[in-house]
Amino acid sequence: MSFLFGAPHRYHQGPGKLDELGPVIAHCGPAPLIVADAFVLDLLGDRIRASCAAAGLSPQIRAFAGEITYPAIDALIAGLGGQIPSVAVGVGGGKALDAAKAVALKLGLPAVTVPTIASNDSPTSASIAMYDENHTMIAVDRLHRSPEVVLVDSALIARAPVRFLLAGIGDALSKKFEVDGCASGTGITPFGTRPGLTGIAIADACYRTLRAHAVAGVAAARRGEVTADLEAVIEATLLMSGLGFENGGLSLAHSLTRGLVKARGAASAPHGDHISWGLLVQLAAEEREEAFLRDLLGFYREIGLPASLPELGMDQPEAAEIAAIARGTMTAPHLKNLARPVDEAAIIAAIIRIEALAGGRDV
Numbered sequence: 254m255s256f257l258f259g260a261p262h263r264y265h266q267g268p269g270k271l272d273e274l275g276p277v278i279a280h281c282g283p284a285p286l287i288v289a290d291a292f293v294l295d296l297l298g299d300r301i302r303a304s305c306a307a308a309g310l311s312p313q314i315r316a317f318a319g320e321i322t323y324p325a326i327d328a329l330i331a332g333l334g335g336q337i338p339s340v341a342v343g344v345g346g347g348k349a350l351d352a353a354k355a356v357a358l359k360l361g362l363p364a365v366t367v368p369t370i371a372s373n374d375s376p377t378s379a380s381i382a383m384y385d386e387n388h389t390m391i392a393v394d395r396l397h398r399s400p401e402v403v404l405v406d407s408a409l410i411a412r413a414p415v416r417f418l419l420a421g422i423g424d425a426l427s428k429k430f431e432v433d434g435c436a437s438g439t440g441i442t443p444f445g446t447r448p449g450l451t452g453i454a455i456a457d458a459c460y461r462t463l464r465a466h467a468v469a470g471v472a473a474a475r476r477g478e479v480t481a482d483l484e485a486v487i488e489a490t491l492l493m494s495g496l497g498f499e500n501g502g503l504s505l506a507h508s509l510t511r512g513l514v515k516a517r518g519a520a521s522a523p524h525g526d527h528i529s530w531g532l533l534v535q536l537a538a539e540e541r542e543e544a545f546l547r548d549l550l551g552f553y554r555e556i557g558l559p560a561s562l563p564e565l566g567m568d569q570p571e572a573a574e575i576a577a578i579a580r581g582t583m584t585a586p587h588l589k590n591l592a593r594p595v596d597e598a599a600i601i602a603a604i605i606r607i608e609a610l611a612g613g614r615d616v
């Protein structure tokens with residue numbers, strides 16, 4: 254069996270790391286493009302400029318707002334006035350990071366990501382989610398090289414609203430089970446190969462780290478404090494989760510988002526919240542024992558992850574709405590990444606089982 258393992262060239266994490274941005278990207282060249290959310294620039298622009306100046310860099314700094322569309326990326330590049338940067342650096346939430354990655358792909362530059370929240374697995378990955386003007390995802394483009402540097406300032410993550418971290422934990426928790434599904438089925442990873450043992454091991458470590466540290470880590474985040482538990486949660490949520498899915502593949506939990514993004518009330522819930530619920534449904538579809546599901550549900554309740562459709566925003570889901578989620582799910586390419594195939598009826602049954610378990614009532 255052949256496979257491919259991919260990862261960022263360097264991953265830095267710790268409190269105050271933002272002040273090292275200039276030195277850690279200096280080897281990429283003297284003229285970085287820095288793309289950041291406007292409010293992030295307001296908060297952190299001075300520190301970004303100071304660290305670049307200390308390393309002798311002359312950055313072009315641009316605020317990015319709006320959706321990641323091909324015209325928006327073209328406009329961002331046109332605004333550089335013909336000065337081709339040495340590296341594209343994204344600072345902020347998912348959109349700023351994807352904007353920097355998209356510029357890097359288009360101009361053939363290295364990409365650097367500086368996530369200021371830990372709400373999903375994308376900062377370490379080569380994936381770029383592209384949208385149209387109606388906020389519909391139209392493609393997942395891929396960098397030819399994984400990010401050159403990922404720089405995570407854990408003090409910024411600790412101060413961000415905790416709902417972002419919870420979404421990131423939801424996106425990370427599922428990876429062990431999705432990777433196992435991909436490995437035992439016939440699926441391939443985003444790199445286009447079967448999963449290797451390293452990806453499987455990282456996804457397993459991601460789950461074990463979160464079960465061991467998330468209760469204390471989330472409590473620290475609620476206090477805005479950086480602790481060893483929170484550092485462990487951040488590493489699992491950003492590094493292990495990203496390496497796990499890229500080198501291990503995705504499965505039913507992520508397939509369910511195909512239905513959820515069109516579901517009444519639940520559509521606008523964060524991706525990671527979709528995956529929290531999606532993991533429970535995947536485990537139910539795999540016919541896991543009741544005690545196993547109840548144990549995981551207890552963990553969800555302890556840290557505050559959503560476990561039912563009403564908790565995602567869909568009050569009193571109707572049978573037709575659950576069937577529509579299952580129908581959307583059946584269109585996902587990851588669906589064959591399971592030990593045993595599922596059909597629409599099996600997904601509906603799994604959703605109903607989880608709704609009854611998490612809500613304590615029949616639907």
Ligand SMILES: [Zn+2]
Pocket residue numbers: 373374424507524528
């Ligand atoms: Zn995800």
